[in-house]
Amino acid sequence: MAEEVLSKERILDTTEAILRKFGPAKTNMSDIARALGVTHAALYRLYDNKAALKEAVVERWLERSLPPLQAVVEEAAPAADKLYRWLDTLRRFKRSRASQDPELFEMYSSLVTEAPEAIQVHRNHLLDQLATMIKDGIKEGAIAKQEARTTAMAVFMATTPFHHVAHSAEWELPDGDQRFDAVWHLISNGLLTR
Amino acid sequence: MAEEVLSKERILDTTEAILRKFGPAKTNMSDIARALGVTHAALYRLYDNKAALKEAVVERWLERSLPPLQAVVEEAAPAADKLYRWLDTLRRFKRSRASQDPELFEMYSSLVTEAPEAIQVHRNHLLDQLATMIKDGIKEGAIAKQEARTTAMAVFMATTPFHHVAHSAEWELPDGDQRFDAVWHLISNGLLTR
Structure with a gap:
């Protein structure tokens, strides 16, 4: 179940929305984990750091x-x-x-x-x-x-x-x-x- | 005489040398006036500010x-x-x-x-x-x-x-x-x- 809830799609949708709201400099991993309703650790298991997550958002945006x-x-x-x-x-x-x-x-x-x-x-x-x-x-x-x-x-x-x-x-x-x-x-x- | 001493050529040569030595951020008009052996005021009579002088140096460099x-x-x-x-x-x-x-x-x-x-x-x-x-x-x-x-x-x-x-x-x-x-x-x- 956790797998489905934390789909790549949902993570990137949420991250994109938060980046738009707070701007790239002020957004941190905690904000994103909170918005997703998951722990910090669960998010870090999928993305090493904020830079990696930002990169994934931009890549999807470019695609x-x-x-x-x-x-x-x-x-x-x-x-x-x-x-x-x-x-x-x-x-x-x-x-x-x-x-x-x-x-x-x-x-x-x-x-x-x-x-x-x-x-x-x-x-x-x-x-x-x-x-x-x-x-x-x-x-x-x-x-x-x-x-x-x-x-x-x-x-x-x-x-x-x-x-x-x-x-x-x-x-x-x-x-x-x-x-x-x-x-x-x-x-x-x-x-x-x- | 002052006219000749403060030729555009000499000002720009001196400014260019100082910009190279101290870098654009750390160079100020006083440094340049001192190196030219003229007053602050004499330099400002010819160039409104550091930006104008830097522009003149870059223009000559481009030419x-x-x-x-x-x-x-x-x-x-x-x-x-x-x-x-x-x-x-x-x-x-x-x-x-x-x-x-x-x-x-x-x-x-x-x-x-x-x-x-x-x-x-x-x-x-x-x-x-x-x-x-x-x-x-x-x-x-x-x-x-x-x-x-x-x-x-x-x-x-x-x-x-x-x-x-x-x-x-x-x-x-x-x-x-x-x-x-x-x-x-x-x-x-x-x-x-x-």
């Missing part, structure tokens, strides 16, 4: 961005259209989270700088999705034959200003859409004539 | 990156080669400054996040140089006709991970050169077949 992106990957549309929509969906997701869910976004930002390995799994999911669309594009002849994963990494890096937290202060600038379209035009068509 | 970049712009070489070399020179300059001149690099990083308008002049110089090479490329037929300044901005944004201070922690990663080449390949040739 929520994947289904809408996966839906784009699975669309029956030309690869170039899907790639544009995927990048646009990703940047809009990040932008809305930064403005509408500032506590969780702040925790995510800290992880990016302080424990980048914690977001590596999420980053790899994103690169997998990008690589799938690039492979589709190669199959349909829209993209020249190349190592899809390397190209996925290059596309992800070249669009850094639109999805990396270090640039969130620029996301509400009035010319953001124009900048994004200019970078998309550049990476899709290339600079040089062929 | 030192321009001559080697300008030399690339003026090379008698195909535009594509020059563009690659210019981006490569810029990233190597930033990387060497981050590792070899950490105090000044730290001050520059603070300006980027806290007073981005202070580095706007420098950024515009860089965009002008990029636009010049793009115009040359259009003239020689290597680049299709387009608005050079918009493209310059797109190239600058797409190479953000290699020159923006927010990413300096990644500059010494072993696959840095590979990543740079992958992004250059992407932006020069484009993703889509034509």
Whole structure:
């Protein structure tokens, strides 16, 4: 019974709610155990410390961005259209989270700088999705034959200003859409004539 | 005579030396005035506060990156080669400054996040140089006709991970050169077949 009551889902739901209420700095393991109605020890058996629990909350929060992106990957549309929509969906997701869910976004930002390995799994999911669309594009002849994963990494890096937290202060600038379209035009068509 | 003794050059040389010695937080206007052998008041007549003086030091420090970049712009070489070399020179300059001149690099990083308008002049110089090479490329037929300044901005944004201070922690990663080449390949040739 205790197993069921202390499901990962319930722990993370509760922790997320408390982190939102008190902020990451003021929340401690006792607050979370109390809200769950379990002992300190029971919680520590599952998470080593507050950092581990925060990481688990942020990871789940990040995973929520994947289904809408996966839906784009699975669309029956030309690869170039899907790639544009995927990048646009990703940047809009990040932008809305930064403005509408500032506590969780702040925790995510800290992880990016302080424990980048914690977001590596999420980053790899994103690169997998990008690589799938690039492979589709190669199959349909829209993209020249190349190592899809390397190209996925290059596309992800070249669009850094639109999805990396270090640039969130620029996301509400009035010319953001124009900048994004200019970078998309550049990476899709290339600079040089062929 | 006082005019000559208190030249901008001498003030900035002295301030830079003191900032390196004591660090930006511990340096104050009195230290700088004392080192210059002038009164507090004489220094304040020229710079409103420590922030203004620090800004002037960082601006001059940034301007030192321009001559080697300008030399690339003026090379008698195909535009594509020059563009690659210019981006490569810029990233190597930033990387060497981050590792070899950490105090000044730290001050520059603070300006980027806290007073981005202070580095706007420098950024515009860089965009002008990029636009010049793009115009040359259009003239020689290597680049299709387009608005050079918009493209310059797109190239600058797409190479953000290699020159923006927010990413300096990644500059010494072993696959840095590979990543740079992958992004250059992407932006020069484009993703889509034509």
